Amino acid sequence: MQQSRRISTLNGDGDDGWGLFIAAREMIAAGTPVTELTIGEHDVRTDPVILDAMHASARSGNTGYAMIPGIDALRDTVAARVQQRSGQKTTRDNVIITPGGQAALFMAHHATCDEGDRALFIDPYYATYPGTIRAVGAVPVPVKARSAHGFQPDPKEIAKAAPGAKSLLINSPNNPTGAVYGAETMNGIARVVQEHDLWLISDEVYDTQVWEGPHISPRTLPGMEERTLQIGSLSKSHAMTGSRCGWIVAPEDVTENLIQLATNTNYGVAGFVQAAGLFALELGEDFEARIAEPFRRRRGLVLDLVAQQQIVRAIPAQGAMYAMLDIRATGMTGEEFGFALLNKHHIAVMPGESFGQAAAGHIRVALTVDDDRLREAVATLLDFASKQVKAA
Ligand code: PMP
Numbered sequence: 001m002q003q004s005r006r007i008s009t010l011n012g013d014g015d016d017g018w019g020l021f022i023a024a025r026e027m028i029a030a031g032t033p034v035t036e037l038t039i040g041e042h043d044v045r046t047d048p049v050i051l052d053a054m055h056a057s058a059r060s061g062n063t064g065y066a067m068i069p070g071i072d073a074l075r076d077t078v079a080a081r082v083q084q085r086s087g088q089k090t091t092r093d094n095v096i097i098t099p100g101g102q103a104a105l106f107m108a109h110h111a112t113c114d115e116g117d118r119a120l121f122i123d124p125y126y127a128t129y130p131g132t133i134r135a136v137g138a139v140p141v142p143v144k145a146r147s148a149h150g151f152q153p154d155p156k157e158i159a160k161a162a163p164g165a166k167s168l169l170i171n172s173p174n175n176p177t178g179a180v181y182g183a184e185t186m187n188g189i190a191r192v193v194q195e196h197d198l199w200l201i202s203d204e205v206y207d208t209q210v211w212e213g214p215h216i217s218p219r220t221l222p223g224m225e226e227r228t229l230q231i232g233s234l235s236k237s238h239a240m241t242g243s244r245c246g247w248i249v250a251p252e253d254v255t256e257n258l259i260q261l262a263t264n265t266n267y268g269v270a271g272f273v274q275a276a277g278l279f280a281l282e283l284g285e286d287f288e289a290r291i292a293e294p295f296r297r298r299r300g301l302v303l304d305l306v307a308q309q310q311i312v313r314a315i316p317a318q319g320a321m322y323a324m325l326d327i328r329a330t331g332m333t334g335e336e337f338g339f340a341l342l343n344k345h346h347i348a349v350m351p352g353e354s355f356g357q358a359a360a361g362h363i364r365v366a367l368t369v370d371d372d373r374l375r376e377a378v379a380t381l382l383d384f385a386s387k388q389v390k391a392a
Pocket residue numbers: 040099100101102103126171174175203205232233234235236241245246
């Protein structure tokens with residue numbers, strides 16, 4: 001039977017960028033230990049106090065259908081959090097709770113793009129972006145941010161791609177590059193999206209992991225509130241990746257339609273997960289800082305190691321839980337380097353090519369193992385890189 005064109009072409013050219021990750025998992029399944037520095041999964045699990053809140057909520061009977069837009073208390077708390085951090089007036093009516101940031105990305109594009117519309121996004125990008133855009137029938141259009149500019153996007157490049165486009169998706173702090181967009185970049189982006197009447201979808205799931213800031217939320221810039229859909233999630237900030245709890249903050253009329261979309265698709269987020277999410281947010285900023293701290297420390301550790309040699313160049317991450325390394329001096333692609341490193345040293349990193357053309361010749365190291373193991377893995381990686389140059 002012929003499946004829909006939309007689902008059969010979700011991955012575009014057929015490579016979804018997860019090849020190395022899967023190869024590493026197969027190695028592990030076959031009994032070979034691998035140091036996995038691939039995905040953005042914390043090395044700590046969800047804190048037991050949050051699990052206790054989830055358990056207590058479920059045991060008290062909160063196992064039926066939950067409010068589809070999200071429970072009032074959680075929507076209020078998200079609104080207050082966004083308002084407190086950004087200064088921008090935000091109420092419950094601006095907020096819908098979603099099954100994680102990923103569902104929010106899909107829903108935001110669904111709300112803004114029609115079939116065949118061009119949806120812009122910045123390359124390098126989080127691996128799901130083009131597929132998410134195709135999933136709503138829109139056409140993904142990458143705009144390159146350059147390694148030489150610390151992967152800050154250039155508003156002029158966005159402007160070139162903007163005529164006729166419908167939306168722009170940005171992500172600061174950025175995965176995979178760690179770039180935190182500065183005032184010049186953000187103001188430039190705000191100017192371009194207003195000039196070309198684009199929606200701005202702002203993926204801010206790493207907003208608690210900012211090492212060199214400040215984090216600028218574009219919804220706060222003049223004229224931006226009415227055209228911005230801001231995405232947040234508890235996955236990264238509270239080590240709750242498996243709970244699937246995120247949100248979209250949007251103009252009220254957009255939120256109303258998003259609620260219709262949720263009603264006709266996922267039917268909201270489990271009530272006991274929302275109760276746990278509410279409890280987690282009420283733990284406050286100290287808790288969030290505690291979850292973020294190991295990544296700040298490990299970022300420093302990687303930059304120190306990289307500074308001791310000349311082959312591999314770091315693009316210093318200003319935020320998020322990754323280090324982006326330029327390995328072009330080895331003459332290898334990120335993919336070649338990644339697979340060779342995996343096969344020889346059983347260390348798994350993500351090839352830059354998994355995140356688009358602009359990250360070719362780079363690798364992304366997730367800072368998601370303990371410090372000693374990370375130090376050893378990065379030292380091995382750097383030594384491996386220097387041997388590739390000597391061998392060439
Ligand atoms: N956006 C970015 C940039 C991400 O890195 C991720 C997860 N790795 C997500 C969104 C989705 O996160 P979640 O669905 O777990 O909230």
